[in-house]
Amino acid sequence: NNSDESLRATRAALPFLRAASRVDIVVIDPPLHAPDRSDPGGELSLWLARHGIRAEVAVMAKTEPRIADVLIRVAREKGCDAVVMGAYGHSRLREAVLGGATRDMLAEVALPLIMAH
Helix, strand or coil: CCCHHHHHHHHHCHHHHHHCCCEEEEEECCCCCCCCCCCCCHHHHHHHHHCCCCEEEEEECCCCCCHHHHHHHHHHHHCCCCEEEECCCCCHHHHHHHCCHHHHHHHHCCCCEEEEC
């Protein structure tokens, strides 16, 4: 989602991403008015390419009740060995009241998670 948290997680995961045989960037429901709306995930893909990592971008619709459900489904369908993502991008109050993808992923994913806040 191009957040500071997701970019930190990607930077932290660079050694793992370089060793990966395949890297997928998953963008779920990109904002209609974002600066990169015509190419969601493109900027991250270029940044990874500068680090010698070829990545495929998949733009997905939120077809499940929770973002985590979409991420889990996509990870399963693509046969992912790990998930890299930002963590706790919303306020503690919002997370406590509404929940969030971070908490859901930590609770439900059996894959290794590389997260950063």
